[in-house]
Amino acid sequence: MVVRKMNGLERVMTALRLKEPDRVPHFERIAGKVREGILPGASEEDFVEHMDLDGIRFIDRTHSWSYETVDEAKRIKRDQWGGLVRYTSEDNPVPVEPAIKSEKDLENYVLPDPDEEWRYEYLKQLAKRFKGERAIVVGVTDIFALGRENILGDVGYFRAMVKNPDFIYRTSEIILDYQLRYMRNCSELGVDIFWVNGDWAMTERPMVSREFTEKFLAPPFKKLVDYAHSLGVSVIKHTDGNIWPIYDTIIDAGTDGLHPIDPMAGMDIGEAKAKFGDKVCLCGNVSCAFSLVSGTEEEVRQETREVIRKAGKGGGLICMSSNSIHSGVNPKNYLAMVKAIREFGQYPLALD
Amino acid sequence: MNLEELSQAVVAGDIDTAEKLTKEAIASHIPIADILGAGLVPGLRRVGELFEKGEYYLPELIVSGDAVARALDYLEPMMGQKGASYMGRYLIGTVQGDVHDLGKNIVIMMLRGNGWEVTDLGVDVSPQEFCSAVSTGDYQIVGISSLLTMTMVNSAKTIEALKAAGVRDKVKVMVGGAPTTAEWAAQIGADAHAKDGPMAAIVAAELVGKS
Numbered sequence: 001m002v003v004r005k006m007n008g009l010e011r012v013m014t015a016l017r018l019k020e021p022d023r024v025p026h027f028e029r030i031a032g033k034v035r036e037g038i039l040p041g042a043s044e045e046d047f048v049e050h051m052d053l054d055g056i057r058f059i060d061r062t063h064s065w066s067y068e069t070v071d072e073a074k075r076i077k078r079d080q081w082g083g084l085v086r087y088t089s090e091d092n093p094v095p096v097e098p099a100i101k102s103e104k105d106l107e108n109y110v111l112p113d114p115d116e117e118w119r120y121e122y123l124k125q126l127a128k129r130f131k132g133e134r135a136i137v138v139g140v141t142d143i144f145a146l147g148r149e150n151i152l153g154d155v156g157y158f159r160a161m162v163k164n165p166d167f168i169y170r171t172s173e174i175i176l177d178y179q180l181r182y183m184r185n186c187s188e189l190g191v192d193i194f195w196v197n198g199d200w201a202m203t204e205r206p207m208v209s210r211e212f213t214e215k216f217l218a219p220p221f222k223k224l225v226d227y228a229h230s231l232g233v234s235v236i237k238h239t240d241g242n243i244w245p246i247y248d249t250i251i252d253a254g255t256d257g258l259h260p261i262d263p264m265a266g267m268d269i270g271e272a273k274a275k276f277g278d279k280v281c282l283c284g285n286v287s288c289a290f291s292l293v294s295g296t297e298e299e300v301r302q303e304t305r306e307v308i309r310k311a312g313k314g315g316g317l318i319c320m321s322s323n324s325i326h327s328g329v330n331p332k333n334y335l336a337m338v339k340a341i342r343e344f345g346q347y348p349l350a351l352d
Numbered sequence: 353m354n355l356e357e358l359s360q361a362v363v364a365g366d367i368d369t370a371e372k373l374t375k376e377a378i379a380s381h382i383p384i385a386d387i388l389g390a391g392l393v394p395g396l397r398r399v400g401e402l403f404e405k406g407e408y409y410l411p412e413l414i415v416s417g418d419a420v421a422r423a424l425d426y427l428e429p430m431m432g433q434k435g436a437s438y439m440g441r442y443l444i445g446t447v448q449g450d451v452h453d454l455g456k457n458i459v460i461m462m463l464r465g466n467g468w469e470v471t472d473l474g475v476d477v478s479p480q481e482f483c484s485a486v487s488t489g490d491y492q493i494v495g496i497s498s499l500l501t502m503t504m505v506n507s508a509k510t511i512e513a514l515k516a517a518g519v520r521d522k523v524k525v526m527v528g529g530a531p532t533t534a535e536w537a538a539q540i541g542a543d544a545h546a547k548d549g550p551m552a553a554i555v556a557a558e559l560v561g562k563s
Contacts (some may be wrong), residue, residue, distance in 0.1 A: 088452045088500075094451045096475075153551070154454040158411040159418065162365060202546060204531045208409045241530070245406075264501070264531050287532060289501040326502040 008054030008134035009192060012318060016193070016234050016256045016281045020315035024308055024345030026338060027055035027135065030325040032091075037331030045129055051338060052316075055135030056126060057195060059091055062118035063139075064182070066112070080112040081150045098153030100171065111174055114182040114301070120189055127190035137236070138191040140179055143220035145198025147171050161212055172220045180227050187231040193233050193257075194228045198219065200250070201241025203265045213246045222253040230255065236283055240323060241265045247272075250277050259283035260322045261311075270310035273317075281316045286337055288321040292329045297336035304340035309351040319345060353380055355391035358423070362395025363402070365415025367422050374423040383439075384430050388467050392420055393426075396465040400550025410458075413549065417461035424464055431469070438469040440560050441483055443523075444495035447474030447506040452499035455529055458549035459495060466553045479506070479513030486519045492560050495552065496542075498529040505531075508540035515541075524559045528552060533560075 006014065006022045014021040020189075028204045029049075035047045048056045058064075067077040067085070075087040082099030100106050126136050143152075148157040151171055160167040183194060200206060200217055208217070221237070227234045229239055236257035242265035250258060261267045261284040269285050284307070286292060291303045304319065311317045325334050344351060354374055361369040377387045399416045402408035408416075431438060442463055453475050460470050473485060485503050486494060494514070496507045507527050514520040527542040537545030544559055546552035557563040 088449055088451060088476075088503075096451060096453075154410075155414055155457070158414040161411040162415045202548075203532075205406060206409065208411055212409070212411065251490055264533075289504065293505075328502045328505055 011054045012135040018316040022349040024319045025054040026341045027053045028325050032329050033327040060069040061137040063122045091192045095149040131190045135192045137193045137195050138186045140194045142198025144217045197238045199240040201243045206246045218249045225254040257281040257283050261285040273311040282311045283318040285322045290331045300333045300336040301340040305344045308344045358391030359395035362419045365400050367419045368418035371422045374426050389502035415483040420465040439467040440492040442468045442470045442493045446475040447498045448478045449501035451475040456497040459552040462549045462553040479510040483517040494525045496527045501531045
């Protein structure tokens with residue numbers, strides 16, 4: 001059988017439709033340090049082109065949220081929601097103080113303006129360079145994650161789930177208003193996929209009970225998915241952790257892809273393929289905790305082969321790491337993973 | 353008075369009742385050790401069991417923690433007095449490069465509720481800061497938390513730094529955090545691993561022979 005060569009966008013979208021592309025697609029978020037180890041001095045966009053990756057990710061937290069410096073030495077800034085974030089050594093802004101601490105704060109809350117043009121400058125650049133050729137994947141922070149991390153804070157959010165559910169509902173509505181407008185603006189500029197980022201689970205178990213997942217997490221997520229679909233845009237949901245007890249709530253919300261099928265949390269991608277691979281595209285899961293960091297290139301090659309063997313059959317797989325190509329990943333191992341995807345991921349697969 | 357009710361208030365996350373019963377117990381001259389040992393600790397143990405069984409999740413842990421914290425507001429000023437000694441001194445921090453503190457704070461809540469005196473170094477704590485605190489303080493256990501896959505390596509670096517500073521044998525080292533495993537803990541030379549807050553309190557007691 002002759003398979004027509006696809007471009008990156010076609011490859012990714014075919015996998016998301018649970019069909020077989022010409023080969024297993026791949027794209028990633030790749031830390032600057034790893035990129036630097038492979039192609040010194042290259043921009044992220046140049047790197048994507050050099051590696052012929054099938055898509056590029058736009059991170060909302062870093063590319064379209066505003067920040068104001070509060071303490072330069074401690075790398076603390078105030079984010080656009082009103083809370084404080086502290087930058088990690090990976091340059092990730094991690095919330096350290098929430099925006100809303102009381103009912104009064106919520107009543108007086110002024111939402112940032114999602115229609116400000118500057119938020120979309122990077123997306124415009126990506127669309128100009130990659131539209132139609134590679135998947136343009138735009139981050140939309142999950143309503144639960146945004147509410148929990150930036151708006152109410154972990155403790156405030158979890159406490160309110162038990163003691164004051166209405167506080168959560170009202171907060172979610174406010175955040176949804178922003179995110180839906182942001183998504184509409186992105187759709188007008190050429191986004192192909194919304195990457196809904198935000199963990200629902202820990203290594204051992206989901207963060208909240210199934211009852212709370214159905215009550216607080218799934219409904220606003222479904223609104224994001226439904227809206228994306230109404231705009232003609234696909235959705236990949238990211239959540240680390242063990243989601244076995246709640247995976248159906250994510251799939252029932254209508255997501256097209258699920259990332260990363262966390263192996264550290266006991267999520268076997270073969271089992272995922274058997275249980276829900278006919279409903280959602282699997283995105284994962286070469287270990288960025290072990291093999292990509294400290295394994296040999298051959299170990300990475302074999303693990304990548306195994307991921308494709310277990311989950312690639314019939315399509316519906318985007319082969320990625322188990323979280324991201326963070327700065328601890330050995331650049332040689334990332335190259336080994338990409339090479340292995342190209343080596344073993346040609347359809348029709350011949351790995352059994 | 354019946355301290356079982358205090359335990360139940362902790363399990364239910366009922367802050368007001370926990371406060372009221374703690375004040376009543378103190379007014380009734382019940383020894384602090386008994387208020388802890390027959391009130392808060394059994395309550396927290398039950399919370400831990402419910403968490404391990406998958407009946408309680410983070411929201412329930414948080415509100416139970418709130419109830420314990422309120423009780424400790426009244427009890428801690430009296431700790432260290434006759435008949436109310438601490439389980440021991442515990443030093444804890446989130447590793448360098450990681451600023452997550454939810455897991456660490458749940459561990460602290462469980463430890464304090466179980467009678468530990470806890471010193472919290474906060475987040476993004478460098479190996480040197482851990483070493484300095486261990487050198488100058490009198491701690492039985494050091495807890496190192498890493499919540500990110502990419503910062504796990506800094507737990508190992510912290511243990512190495514404790515060795516290099518010659519203070520590794522002064523303390524027991526516990527590691528934990530969302531992506532960590534017991535196997536990994538053994539590999540990096542920790543004394544123990546705790547997969548979550550409730551387990552941390554149990555493991556800490558075992559490490560000092562008070563389980």
